[in-house]
Amino acid sequence: MSQPSTSSTDTAPSFGEATLAQYLNDLAAKIPAPGGGAVAALHAAQAAALVAMVARYTTRAKDADNRPVVDRIIEAADAARERALALADADAAAFTAVGAAYKLPKDAPDERAARTAAINAALIEAARVPAAVVDEADEVLSLAAELFPIGNPNVVTDIGAAADACRAAAASSQLNIEINVSALPAADGDRFAPVLIRIEELTARADALHADVVHALRK
DSSP, X not given: OOSOOSOOOOOOOOTTTSOHHHHHHHHHSSSSSSOHHHHHHHHHHHHHHHHHHHHHTSOSGGGGGGHHHHHHHHHHHHHHHHHHHHHHHHHHHHHHHHHHHHTSOOSSHHHHHHHHHHHHHHHHHHHHHHXXXXXXXXXXXXXXXXXXXXXXXXXXXXXXXXXXXXXXXXXXXXXXXXXXXXXXXXXXXXXGHHHHHHHHHHHHHHHHHHHHHHHHHTO
16 A cells, blocks of 8 residues: 555445445456455454354354353454444555655745655554554454363364454455554554564464364364
8 A cells, every 4th residue: 555546546445334345346457445455354354253143143042151252253253344344444545645645745845844744644643544444353253262172063164164264364465464564664563563474373273173173063
């Protein structure tokens, strides 16, 4: 999300209101947003929805002993889904702000200083949003791992799919963080180093959970 195209276009409508076809049409179009950042957030939202679905299938009479845990997972996954969906909108807004900052006047020294400050602020926000997506993916992956041993085995593959979606959310967010950080002063960019390290750990955990699901299927 460094310096975007100079073409002027409106951003897509709220992801909570758009149809799937509309979203995909916008994603395929030659417009600045939605892009990879929105895709990452929606990966996290889909992962949360999958975890909530598996948990809701784990409310049978035989699951009574685990019901408090399952109910907590349902509530947490539903909340994470809503936050991730909101982050898809936030990413589009952040991208728009970056574009607006780059278009600020830069003829006079004070204009150049104001433009630089605006660009840096916009880039920080544009990196903060995917970092928040990583937070959501991290939480959802933890919920999926907690649900795996007690979840309804008839839908265990959806635990694996949720893990894969969390991995995709984190890996895609890494790209957006990296490109924005690369355009920031080191002092500002360094604040995102911990989340980049967490992404490596998260993807390893997601791969391990996927493998655990495959192992369970092959027993």
